[in-house]
Amino acid sequence: MKSVSRTDNSGFTFIELMVVIVILGILAMVIAPNFMDAPDEARQNKARIDIKAIESALQLYKLDNGMYPSTEQGLEALVKAPESGVLPKKWRKGGYLEKSFVPKDPWGNEFAYLSPGVNGNFDLISYGSDGAPGGEDVAKDINNWEIE
Secondary structure, X not given: OOOOOOOOOOOOOHHHHHHHHHHHHHHHHHHHHHXXXXXXXXXXXXHHHHHHHHHHHHHXXXXXXXXXXXXXXXXXXXXXXXXXXXXXXXXXXXXXXOOOOOOOOOOXXXXXXXXXXXXXXXXXXXXXXXXXXXXXXXXXXXXXXXXX
């Protein structure tokens, strides 16, 4: 009887491995940009939410005092009773914001506040990632009068 020697060459060939690597590379190129934009979009959404919350606090301030804080008093008037300018008549003890400080925008910059505003009773602006007026994409300004 003849003995048949059998070698088991199971596994992947070099070509099969290269095809899998190329497919994974193509998938990474298609999917990765979607995940890379997510943090920037999340920061922009947070800035919009913060602006809406500050707007609500400003509305409460006006209901209590008949006016918005002046530009000089700034947003700080929402957490600490102003000591200059036209003083509020019925400043709410504890302030108008949930926390005892005015939040910064998601990029760590102060919100710009102007009262009376150019675009309404007050203007509230986050200057985006660059912290300067103007800009595009991530650096684009987020303004209270443009938020629905």
